[in-house]
Amino acid sequence: MAREVANRRLRAGIVGGGQGSFIGAVHRIAAELDGQAEVIAGAMSTNPERARASAASWYLQRSYDSYEEMARTEAQRTDGIDFAIVATPNHMHFPVVKAFLEQGIHVVCDKPMTFSLEEAQQLVSLVEEKQLVFALTHNYTGYPTVRHARDLVRQGALGEVRKVLVEYVQDWLLDALEKEGNKQASWRTDPTKSGIAGSVGDIGTHAENLLEFITGLKITSLCADLTTFVEGRALDDDANMLLRLENGGKGFLTCSQIAAGEENNLTLRVYGTKAGLEWHQQEPNTLIFKPHGQPQQILRTNQGYMSDESKALSRLPGGHPEGFYEAFANIYRLAIADIRRVESGEQTQGGYPTVYDGLRGLNFIVKAVESSQKGAVWVEL
Amino acid sequence: MAREVANRRLRAGIVGGGQGSFIGAVHRIAAELDGQAEVIAGAMSTNPERARASAASWYLQRSYDSYEEMARTEAQRTDGIDFAIVATPNHMHFPVVKAFLEQGIHVVCDKPMTFSLEEAQQLVSLVEEKQLVFALTHNYTGYPTVRHARDLVRQGALGEVRKVLVEYVQDWLLDALEKEGNKQASWRTDPTKSGIAGSVGDIGTHAENLLEFITGLKITSLCADLTTFVEGRALDDDANMLLRLENGGKGFLTCSQIAAGEENNLTLRVYGTKAGLEWHQQEPNTLIFKPHGQPQQILRTNQGYMSDESKALSRLPGGHPEGFYEAFANIYRLAIADIRRVESGEQTQGGYPTVYDGLRGLNFIVKAVESSQKGAVWVEL
Amino acid sequence: MAREVANRRLRAGIVGGGQGSFIGAVHRIAAELDGQAEVIAGAMSTNPERARASAASWYLQRSYDSYEEMARTEAQRTDGIDFAIVATPNHMHFPVVKAFLEQGIHVVCDKPMTFSLEEAQQLVSLVEEKQLVFALTHNYTGYPTVRHARDLVRQGALGEVRKVLVEYVQDWLLDALEKEGNKQASWRTDPTKSGIAGSVGDIGTHAENLLEFITGLKITSLCADLTTFVEGRALDDDANMLLRLENGGKGFLTCSQIAAGEENNLTLRVYGTKAGLEWHQQEPNTLIFKPHGQPQQILRTNQGYMSDESKALSRLPGGHPEGFYEAFANIYRLAIADIRRVESGEQTQGGYPTVYDGLRGLNFIVKAVESSQKGAVWVEL
Amino acid sequence: MAREVANRRLRAGIVGGGQGSFIGAVHRIAAELDGQAEVIAGAMSTNPERARASAASWYLQRSYDSYEEMARTEAQRTDGIDFAIVATPNHMHFPVVKAFLEQGIHVVCDKPMTFSLEEAQQLVSLVEEKQLVFALTHNYTGYPTVRHARDLVRQGALGEVRKVLVEYVQDWLLDALEKEGNKQASWRTDPTKSGIAGSVGDIGTHAENLLEFITGLKITSLCADLTTFVEGRALDDDANMLLRLENGGKGFLTCSQIAAGEENNLTLRVYGTKAGLEWHQQEPNTLIFKPHGQPQQILRTNQGYMSDESKALSRLPGGHPEGFYEAFANIYRLAIADIRRVESGEQTQGGYPTVYDGLRGLNFIVKAVESSQKGAVWVEL
Structure with a gap:
């Protein structure tokens, strides 16, 4: 079931990236930079206290103790997240990505894509099957x-x-x-x-x-x-x-x-x-x-x-330096555009690193x- | 009357910066970068059509045809803006800033601060009188x-x-x-x-x-x-x-x-x-x-x-280039922190360019x- | 009387540039770099002992206690110097240059050309009259x-x-x-x-x-x-x-x-x-x-x-760095080529800074x- | 028999480096830069005409048609060369170096040192035996x-x-x-x-x-x-x-x-x-x-x-760029100092690339x- 995504910022939920993480804030800033998305939910740590504190410091609307719960719950809400951001250590990439894709939620994921080559191969199959947007943040x-x-x-x-x-x-x-x-x-x-x-x-x-x-x-x-x-x-x-x-x-x-x-x-x-x-x-x-x-x-x-x-x-304009966040945000810009296309029944156009780059x-x-x-x-x- | 500002992003409204403007988007991105504020209202052009189209493209909650109306209305809403962003050509800085300050709304304003030295001098008096945050975006x-x-x-x-x-x-x-x-x-x-x-x-x-x-x-x-x-x-x-x-x-x-x-x-x-x-x-x-x-x-x-x-x-971390937006966002970071302090009855700490810099x-x-x-x-x- | 300059390196004599001087060695190296000239005589210091020691350390053929003596003597030798190098402090430029020009000897001189504007004006007249090569080492x-x-x-x-x-x-x-x-x-x-x-x-x-x-x-x-x-x-x-x-x-x-x-x-x-x-x-x-x-x-x-x-x-070839000496040597290269031309009865071609640059x-x-x-x-x- | 080398520039002879060569002039300039040596003889090409024209353009005192003749003749002159410069293509390095070393003449040689590893090994033995200065121009x-x-x-x-x-x-x-x-x-x-x-x-x-x-x-x-x-x-x-x-x-x-x-x-x-x-x-x-x-x-x-x-x-002084010639000249400076030492019965001090570097x-x-x-x-x- 396609969501109505016109006339609003997309809603994102983040897994990982809690306090002490450097990459969490990078994802939030990059995702929100163009004003096309907003991080509103999170399962930001496996430590529940840190998860809640992290979510509060970002003024998130909803904080979860586990990514599984987040995936399930958000998928059912009418105002649920449009895509998930995966910013955990490598060994958790695969199960987390899988959980969201299986709930029909698009994913933006850190690299390396998975812990092992076998997981990577499985993920290729899953993405091909689900027809959802999967973007890998090879931000450079x-x-x-x-x-x-x-x-x-x-x-x-x-x-x-x-x-x-x-x-x-x-x-x-x-x-x-x-x-x-x-x-x-x-x-x-x-x-x-x-x-x-x-x-x-x-x-x-x-x-x-x-x-x-x-x-x-x-x-x-x-x-x-x-x-x-x-x-x-x-x-x-x-x-x-x-x-x-x-x-x-x-x-x-x-x-x-x-x-x-x-x-x-x-x-x-x-x-x-x-x-x-x-x-x-x-x-x-x-x-x-x-x-x-x-x-x-x-x-x-x-x-x-x-x-x-x-x-x-x-x-x-030239001479006004753009940096790391802006490059990272470009991956999000391209992925978000494709998420809007998918939800509107249009063809994706890509331009961002994909599951195949992750496999390579x-x-x-x-x-x-x-x-x-x-x-x-x-x-x- | 102080607003309750804890546990939420601040709300901002922008004057000017509509379609065709380069600096408008800079202000939005800079104001929102740290996740401490959100632009939710605007009087983005003196041309009403362009004002509305600009606001829609940013998914703003409220679009106004004039800054005067925006100042008056927002000041009375319980969910009104906490601060105004002034991104108009120079000749409009003074009247716009004045309108918001007089409604008790903090201001972040482009430079040069005013059209004339006389206006700058008046603005110094007004800011001193109102005890509101006034930040000038000498972004460098x-x-x-x-x-x-x-x-x-x-x-x-x-x-x-x-x-x-x-x-x-x-x-x-x-x-x-x-x-x-x-x-x-x-x-x-x-x-x-x-x-x-x-x-x-x-x-x-x-x-x-x-x-x-x-x-x-x-x-x-x-x-x-x-x-x-x-x-x-x-x-x-x-x-x-x-x-x-x-x-x-x-x-x-x-x-x-x-x-x-x-x-x-x-x-x-x-x-x-x-x-x-x-x-x-x-x-x-x-x-x-x-x-x-x-x-x-x-x-x-x-x-x-x-x-x-x-x-x-x-x-x-070092080696991950930060650029123009991030520097601009630092002016906002410091000003927003002071707005929170003022609204919480604390002493301001400054650190951003002020009305006196504008006068100089x-x-x-x-x-x-x-x-x-x-x-x-x-x-x- | 023109000298025979074909088939040999030109002979140069230096005034100043003795031990403790930085610019003396620069002149020698620059003058000799292309193998078109050799410094063979000098009045390298007003202190006779230092003059002799300096000349000996350069293996000069002839050392003089004064530039006047050098100008007179060299002008009369059949193997006398073809040109003089003036590397003294500024106040001595004019008298030294004058002494050599008046003996019919070409001159390469440090800048500023003279101590005073009046001297500079006199030097212009003298150079115009003598029809000798006068090069000023605006080496850059x-x-x-x-x-x-x-x-x-x-x-x-x-x-x-x-x-x-x-x-x-x-x-x-x-x-x-x-x-x-x-x-x-x-x-x-x-x-x-x-x-x-x-x-x-x-x-x-x-x-x-x-x-x-x-x-x-x-x-x-x-x-x-x-x-x-x-x-x-x-x-x-x-x-x-x-x-x-x-x-x-x-x-x-x-x-x-x-x-x-x-x-x-x-x-x-x-x-x-x-x-x-x-x-x-x-x-x-x-x-x-x-x-x-x-x-x-x-x-x-x-x-x-x-x-x-x-x-x-x-x-x-490109990528093999040339530096200060080589640029300095280019002034000499151009001046030496003109000295050869004058001595061979040909038109000068210039390309090096002149007495008019010195006057300016x-x-x-x-x-x-x-x-x-x-x-x-x-x-x- | 040691030569008297005090109070004069050393005399050098060059093999190779004739017209059309880039490295020949580099050797001449580098050898002469400090005023401690002068190239006065050469066998600059295997083509006799080019050899003579090259020597004439450098105002050399003596031009030879072959390096063998040069080695023999110079070794017997009282004003013969103190060292030879080898600037030929690689395959000629070994025979040329050998010819001069065997005549008791020091050598500065281009790299790679020889055509083959075997030649390099032979050269090591020869240099060890002869107790002459052998410098390899690893100029960097x-x-x-x-x-x-x-x-x-x-x-x-x-x-x-x-x-x-x-x-x-x-x-x-x-x-x-x-x-x-x-x-x-x-x-x-x-x-x-x-x-x-x-x-x-x-x-x-x-x-x-x-x-x-x-x-x-x-x-x-x-x-x-x-x-x-x-x-x-x-x-x-x-x-x-x-x-x-x-x-x-x-x-x-x-x-x-x-x-x-x-x-x-x-x-x-x-x-x-x-x-x-x-x-x-x-x-x-x-x-x-x-x-x-x-x-x-x-x-x-x-x-x-x-x-x-x-x-x-x-x-x-710092800020006055030194370049390729000056670095090259430093190899010569160090080698020439050692040649003076050897001829004066002093210990060599080295500092320049040697036959062992060539072998490596x-x-x-x-x-x-x-x-x-x-x-x-x-x-x-």
């Missing part, structure tokens, strides 16, 4: 400059892609924060909550997704050297990988959470037969285009020369770990 | 790096300030857009709507405000050379000024809307007896600190070493224009 | 990127120039080094050796020269505010100036030797009706070109798209000081 | 910032090194220049002149050398994926490698000559347990130091806080090619 694809980069590749401005260098380096796990009571560090480095990979799952998948998003090329094989540098840590905190792409291109991916002095340095460089491009997440309003034999060009968010898709995802991400994790465990040898994806 | 002071810059000066890290260079250069009025039907260009270059200054009022005041905010020093005299480069334009589109500061420091301010190839380049450099600092609005998460004889330091938003005030106005801005405009008209001679502020 | 004009910037303006890529911002800020005189025995600081801040200006003469003239070189426009009036910030110093160590250009353009020039944390930051920005450009001496292989409405372009030394003149003054520099100094002394008022140049 | 180690980077690692400022990322990417062989008569491209891509590797030999060895120079750590194994992207080319023009270091550190090296839009982008990043550092050859006067939890620092050439070794290899370079080439040919598998160095 939401930057207008990233969209323009993809457009440059698509329109042939780079020629044939030959070489790709992608890095995502941080230092937030340089020290053993997980032993000092840091909540996020604890679950991120815990194989029972994060899955089989640490840095590769948390940030390596962003790098992999961004590479494939911009180049439109699949990684076909990789040779990965994962390392756990911090003593006593159960998962990798650093990885270097050689990549081969479906078109014969070659590449390199590195991710690290022990790269001293780095904040959140996600950088992508692509080189083709005609030109290169370079993008730095920390200065996301700039895209460097490097035509062979010509001056490098500094492309900037929302300038007239940017592609239509890129401009459509920009909100401010899990496959990437599994193969990277496999490669490394076998001695950093080549494996096919 | 909302950047965490700008706050930290001020803290560095305050704690003496620069020593005595000797030299200040501030620039705000754009190129959006390089061509005579006002003759091509550009709505914003039209009123910005129209003396009956903008006041006696063009670029000096629109962006020069931001530069002046930022300089005084960060250094804590007043400009005591200036020598200004204003120019109208685009033929047929009624107001200045470029200005260069020499400055003298109250402590004997010297400086320079330039603003331009015809600086070809520039987006929104607001840059401040301050040099003291011990160190210098540099900040660029277009890369706002970075503050460069330049101690004499030591390596320059790259200070970044929300890192542990930033000042408490700076960190309190940051929302994301108008005085700066008047003196810059006077200096230039007399042949670019020195005038006292 | 030697950068290939600066040449290309001039070419961009000349070919109309910027349209009509409207606004010019030029800065030259350092901090090497932040402390009173002249009281601590620093040789260079001592004469730089001594009016009997430097002339009537400090920072304006030392670096302000570079800024003025660069501005006029690149834009091809004369400064017609200025309003200058000079300051001596360091107590007890006899000359200005900081200046801010408003400028007006012959074509109606406006501008700003600042120079400072007390700008804490700055090294040698000479920056020029020019804005025209079509595009802007930006150049930073500290990263001299990059020129930023900013066409209105198009992406900014990063132009780099010796790339194929650079102008012929720019490439002719580049020595290395002195005039600029005189007018800046006059403006400031009268209270920072406008004066005509 | 000559940058003062690179020296300071090494000092930071040595003094423990980074803690234990964990991760190293080194890149050297260009685009000068993006097109098949070797088919268009480009002299340098021809021999660089010709296995009979370059050896078994293309990009890996030409620039990969620079990256390898720089990594080991700065970190002081040996690469113990690598997994290399070499590619020839340009059709018909006989050698690799691109490579990606995983690295493992002797202390357990991991790393990555990429080199490419088909990276569209890149000039000469050699970049090194090192991450330790306490801090990281970053250096870009294209802006070589800056070294970025990244202490964990503290602001990044911008270290600049010749500032007071730089290490003594770094400052000793700087020539200009050849070994690196051999192992990278072997790894790649076996399918990009791990091999021990």
Whole structure:
């Protein structure tokens, strides 16, 4: 039964993201930024007290002690939520997503999509069956400059892609924060909550997704050297990988959470037969285009020369910096538009990362770990 | 009569900012970003049809055809707005602000504060009398790096300030857009709507405000050379000024809307007896600190070493870029906190630009224009 | 009588530049870099012992106790020097240059050209009379990127120039080094050796020269505010100036030797009706070109798209950084080529700063000081 | 028999580097920059006419038709050369170096040191036997910032090194220049002149050398994926490698000559347990130091806080850019000082790349090619 969604903001409910979480507030802000949705319900923690306190601090209309109850109850209310936001640790993604989809509620979910590859495969089937919107917050694809980069590749401005260098380096796990009571560090480095990979799952998948998003090329094989540098840590905190792409291109991916002095340095460089491009997440309003034999060009968010898709995802005149929230909000903007379409009986149009991207991400994790465990040898994806 | 404001988002109403406006959406997003307020009413255009269409596109609960009606009506509702947002062209600031303050409604207002110096002076009296929150959106002071810059000066890290260079250069009025039907260009270059200054009022005041905010020093005299480069334009589109500061420091301010190839380049450099600092609005998460004889330091938003005030106005871990909206939202965050305090009978704490900053801005405009008209001679502020 | 200069390096003699001098070695390296000249004689200090020790450390063939003796003797030797390098403090420029020119010896001289405007005027007459090469080392004009910037303006890529911002800020005189025995600081801040200006003469003239070189426009009036910030110093160590250009353009020039944390930051920005450009001496292989409405372009030394003149003054493939010495050496390259031409009875071709640039520099100094002394008022140049 | 070298510039002779060569002039300028040596003889081409024309254009005193003749003749002259500069294609390095060493003449030689690993091993023996100075122009180690980077690692400022990322990417062989008569491209891509590797030999060895120079750590194994992207080319023009270091550190090296839009982008990043550092050859006067939890620092050439070794290899005050020639000249400065020492019967002090670095370079080439040919598998160095 389709809901009436015209003339109102959509209603969202969040699972996870309670006090102490960084990503919870990101989802709320991103979901609400365009004034097209409002978070009104939540099951924000498995700890009931924290769940209620978190909901109160957000002035939510309804707080639940469990996501199951929330899914059931909201599905039956006439003013129930239109979509669920899943912001829990990785091991809970699958059951939570499943609960809402099965109640006919659309879902926006954090990445990596699931705890295991098997769950990811099941989720693909479920989404295909339910015909509901499922958006995965590979948020870096939401930057207008990233969209323009993809457009440059698509329109042939780079020629044939030959070489790709992608890095995502941080230092937030340089020290053993997980032993000092840091909540996020604890679950991120815990194989029972994060899955089989640490840095590769948390940030390596962003790098992999961004590479494939911009180049439109699949990684076909990789040779990965994962390392756990911090003593006593159960998962990798650093990885270097050689990549081969479906078109014969070659590449390199590195991710690290022990790269001293780095904040959140996600950088992508692509080189083709005609030109290169370079993008730095920390200065996301700039895209460097490097035509062979010509001056490098500094492309900037929302300038007239940017592609239509890129401009459509920009909100401010050039020179007024847009950042992390706005890129994240673009995933929501696109997903919300599709939710409105589904509820209005229209065709979806996509544009946001999907369950298939999530599946590729899990496959990437599994193969990277496999490669490394076998001695950093080549494996096919 | 104080309103009950606990346990709910504040309610806001906006005047101006309708379709075709860039700043309207900025106010909505900034006001709502922290989940502490919601825009629910509006008198978004003097054109009733556009007013209603604008309100509908934002899903507002109540749309008014005039700000007077909105002020009167909302003041009497038990669920009326807690504060008004004034996003009209400059000539309407004063009457609109006055209308709401006189109804006991707090106000957040665009800059320059008023059309004329006389209005600014009247507004100071009115705000002093009413004891309501009045916040002026000199939004660039909302950047965490700008706050930290001020803290560095305050704690003496620069020593005595000797030299200040501030620039705000754009190129959006390089061509005579006002003759091509550009709505914003039209009123910005129209003396009956903008006041006696063009670029000096629109962006020069931001530069002046930022300089005084960060250094804590007043400009005591200036020598200004204003120019109208685009033929047929009624107001200045470029200005260069020499400055003298109250402590004997010297400086320079330039603003331009015809600086070809520039987006929104607001840059401040301050040099003291011990160190210098540099900040660029277009890369706002970075503050460069330049101690004499030591390596320059790259200070970044929300890192542990930033000042408490700076960190309190940051929302994301370092390396996750915050931008224009978030800085703007910080003005709202501080103003909303004060509105809650006033309504709860507590002392205000400020932290946002006030009616006195607005008065200084108008005085700066008047003196810059006077200096230039007399042949670019020195005038006292 | 023309010398035979084919098939050999030219022979140069240096006055000044002895031990403790920074600029002496710069002249030697720059003069010899292309293998077209060799410094073989010198009167490197007024202190005879230091003169001899300096000459010995350079393996010079001949050391003189005075420049007069050097000029006389070298002029009579069949293997005498072809040109003299003048690297003394400012007050000695005129007598030394005069001595060599009168002996028929070409001259390359440091800037500012002379101690006073009167000397500069006399030097113009002398050079015109003697028909010898006189090159002034406004070395920043030697950068290939600066040449290309001039070419961009000349070919109309910027349209009509409207606004010019030029800065030259350092901090090497932040402390009173002249009281601590620093040789260079001592004469730089001594009016009997430097002339009537400090920072304006030392670096302000570079800024003025660069501005006029690149834009091809004369400064017609200025309003200058000079300051001596360091107590007890006899000359200005900081200046801010408003400028007006012959074509109606406006501008700003600042120079400072007390700008804490700055090294040698000479920056020029020019804005025209079509595009802007930006150049930073500290990263001299990059020129930023900013066409209105198009992406900014990063132009780099010796790339194929650079102008012929720019490439002719580049020595290395793009990406192999050229710096201060190489730019300085370009002044020598051009001057040496003209010396060869004069000695071979050919027409000179110029390309290096001349006695007329030197005269403009002195005039600029005189007018800046006059403006400031009268209270920072406008004066005509 | 020791030569008398006091009180004069050393005399050098060059082999190769004739007209059409880029590196010949680099050697001359670098050798002569400090005024401590002069190139006076040459066998600049195997083509006798070009050899003579090249020598004449440099005003050399003596031109030879063959290096053998030059070695024999110069060794017997009382005013013969003190050292030879070897600037030929790779396949000639060994015989030329051997000829001069056997005549008792010191050598400065281009890299890679020899054509094959066997030659490299023989050269080590020969240099050990002859007790002459042999310097290899791994010129990037000559940058003062690179020296300071090494000092930071040595003094423990980074803690234990964990991760190293080194890149050297260009685009000068993006097109098949070797088919268009480009002299340098021809021999660089010709296995009979370059050896078994293309990009890996030409620039990969620079990256390898720089990594080991700065970190002081040996690469113990690598997994290399070499590619020839340009059709018909006989050698690799691109490579990606995983690295493992002797202390357990991991790393990555990429080199490419088909990276569209890149000039000469050699970049090194090192991450330790306490801090990281970053250096870009294209802006070589800056070294970025990244202490964990503290602001990044911008270290600049010749500032007071730089290490003594770094400052000793700087020539200009901070802010006066030094570049490629000056770094190259530092290799010569150190080698020339050692030549003076040897000739004066003193102990050598080194500081420049040696025959052992050359051997490591050849070994690196051999192992990278072997790894790649076996399918990009791990091999021990």
